[in-house]
Amino acid sequence: MSDPPNSTVLSAVEASRQQASSHRGRALLASVFRALFPFTVLLGVWWGAWAIFDPPEIILVSPPTVFSAFIDAIQDGTLPTYISRSVGRLALGTLIAAAIGIPLGWLLGIDDDISSAFDPLLRFFNAVSGIAWLPAMIIWFGFTERTILVIIVYTMVFPITFNAMTGVRTIPRRYRDACRTLGAGRLRIVKEVYMPGSFPGVMTGLRLGIGFGWRALIAGEFVVGTAAGGGIGFFIFDARTQGSIRKVMAGMIVLGVLWLLADRLIFKPIEEHVNERWGAVSE
């Protein structure tokens, strides 16, 4: 193509690159500090309140006590087992809910008659929260894994369906019309327009759904209890029964950190990627 760039240009590029990376490094450090600062203050307030009021152990314990409870639970193996059980349940629930919700959402998004007929039914059952079905599920399925799974799937299906539907609806009509003009059949349009076009909506629905499902999971594990072999939700409520606030708080923090990590490291990057790749349709 063109002549190779001479060495002075190269070194100038190199220098500016280095400068940029050190700049980026400093910016990263600053952003980490800025993100951690509020938590440091919170920790300080918690520790301070504990030191001043010296509350009994069933009300509040100090941060180091919670940390040691966390270490204990990891060493005796309960926490790792419970976390993997909970995550496994959530993953299975997500698969089932996605398999139901995404096609249903597409159907509702594509066909206005179907959506006007079924929308109120779906909204109504969405308003009956999954937790409200827990007693009924316990009667039907007993204190089992299945009860938890049904509640998770129930909770997740609605946000996934509604967002897949919105995803289809936000596709500009002209894409569909263009395909049709070029002679594409209905199935072809679904494959070429609706599926890729609704992708951002589907991803949003999955992310929301997993968030809701995670909450439902906690409630389900708590109600079903030991019978299903534990889980992070069970860990917290079991700790309460034992009167161990240190374990309760350790479990809560694990829950929050797990969710944040999943959100930042998995869901957000996927969603951003999807929006970049497919998001052009919702201009």
Next chain:
Amino acid sequence: MTELTFELPKTPASRRVKRFVVPLLPFAFLIAIWASIVALTDPAIGVLPSPMRVLEAPFDDSSTYFDNIEASLKRLVMGFTVAAVSGVVVGIAAGLSRRVAEFLGPLSTFMSAISGIAWIPLAVAWFGVGTGMVVFIIWNAAFFLIFANTMLGVRLVPKVYGNGLLTLGCSRLQVIRHAVVPGAMPYIMSGLRSGLGFGWRAVIAAELVGASSGLGFWIFEQQEFSRMDKIIAGALTIGVIGMAMDRWLLAPLERRTIERWGLVGTSS
């Protein structure tokens, strides 16, 4: 979303049929299936009662039923009021000041990551079993949503309005009152709307453990007696109340707010 559809104009009557009758069909279909399953297999009443039985169930002991609804709604009103006031105030502060936002933003993300239900054991330890604890859980479920929406709304109000008022000699408080709050109103309303929905779910979840009255308590108590008719009636009541609040109270309020104040753009 405005959509361009190319349909032939329909007569109002057929449109009304489409709007009110068609959505009822799936409900009717569902009830018909349910009734025929009951008629054909004749299951024990503790497993699947007939639709009629579910309809009658609350009135076996209607005063208990209505007392429990009242208890739940009272808690919701209390918790939601606290959440609405604190969420809007803190949200406005965070929307106006970068520093407040940078401080509270990560905390609020983390706190809302610890789902409301997981707070129940700690809340029981702090407040004991009863209304205080349920109110705390409702606050916890609704606050972060209202806070985040208010902050977003305040940020989206064009600076010109506030600056204009300042130039005209308004105080900072007047700017907040006449530019910031009205400008952010559509977002505040949508935050309140979803906050109330989450709050209602939280009431049920909290009552499951930490109360001796309320709809959530009631359905879990019935589970011990295998009274499936009352459980289904209770679950449906929860849905009806949740939907009625949203449809007839908050959705119209939100719509009106957007019509009245929606200069900054609307959120569906």
